[in-house]
Amino acid sequence: MTLYRDEGVVLRTHKLGEADRVVVLLTKGRGKVRAVAKGVRKTKSRFGGRLEPPGHVSLLMYEGRDLHTINQAETVDHYRSLREDLDRMTDALAIVEAVDQVAQDGEPNAPLFRMLTGALRALGEAPERPALLLGAFYWKLLALEGVTPMLNECAVCGAGDVVAFDFVEGGALCRQHRRGPAVDAAVLDLVRRILGGGLTGVLAEPASPATAAASALGTSALEAHLERRLWAVHLLGH
Numbered sequence: 001m002t003l004y005r006d007e008g009v010v011l012r013t014h015k016l017g018e019a020d021r022v023v024v025l026l027t028k029g030r031g032k033v034r035a036v037a038k039g040v041r042k043t044k045s046r047f048g049g050r051l052e053p054p055g056h057v058s059l060l061m062y063e064g065r066d067l068h069t070i071n072q073a074e075t076v077d078h079y080r081s082l083r084e085d086l087d088r089m090t091d092a093l094a095i096v097e098a099v100d101q102v103a104q105d106g107e108p109n110a111p112l113f114r115m116l117t118g119a120l121r122a123l124g125e126a127p128e129r130p131a132l133l134l135g136a137f138y139w140k141l142l143a144l145e146g147v148t149p150m151l152n153e154c155a156v157c158g159a160g161d162v163v164a165f166d167f168v169e170g171g172a173l174c175r176q177h178r179r180g181p182a183v184d185a186a187v188l189d190l191v192r193r194i195l196g197g198g199l200t201g202v203l204a205e206p207a208s209p210a211t212a213a214a215s216a217l218g219t220s221a222l223e224a225h226l227e228r229r230l231w232a233v234h235l236l237g238h
């Protein structure tokens with residue numbers, strides 16, 4: 001069996017047998033992998049609480065055909081401030097849930113790994129919970145998937161005066177072709193800034209009806225893209 005080193009973020013876990021757990025990780029080098037953590041559910045497990053979402057760990061693993069086996073796991077970042085703040089933890093779990101949906105087994109995706117660790121760090125380090133971090137992450141995830149909605153003109157006819165947004169129709173829509181929720185210029189401007197390199201400024205925006213609307217739009221766009229609802233978002237009421 002080949003032993004290898006990698007680092008990864010825990011996306012989710014489930015029980016295996018009496019004492020073991022399957023840990024699904026997004027790794028830096030190998031994309032999404034499933035690995036067994038033996039004895040992890042015993043009180044004196046050598047892994048402690050490190051292998052819980054959204055833990056960022058450095059790993060020593062045995063390669064397996066379907067399931068790898070975790071030999072060592074050392075914490076890279078505890079995201080302690082996330083664990084002490086329920087709202088931020090909820091955002092973090094929604095982020096790893098979305099990544100789990102998008103990531104492919106065994107296919108390295110360096111930009112996705114960078115985005116994930118960057119978002120978790122930003123979420124943990126910001127003095128106030130950034131109102132638009134989760135929404136912005138969803139928009140950036142869609143962009144990474146190669147999905148770019150129309151924001152400046154009607155996705156159906158090209159008219160410049162847009163009043164609504166429907167992801168399935170291709171983005172912003174004019175009065176004549178309107179479908180989906182109404183949007184105003186402030187909301188579309190936020191989305192434009194998220195996708196156009198203005199993310200840092202957007203994350204500093206205080207919570208407002210526009211940040212809430214841009215965030216909700218990002219969630220429904222990603223949901224439409226994934227064709228399923230993101231349980232973490234809805235379960236926890238965000």
Ligand SMILES: [Zn+2]
Pocket residue numbers: 154155156157158159173174175176177
């Ligand atoms: Zn139109």
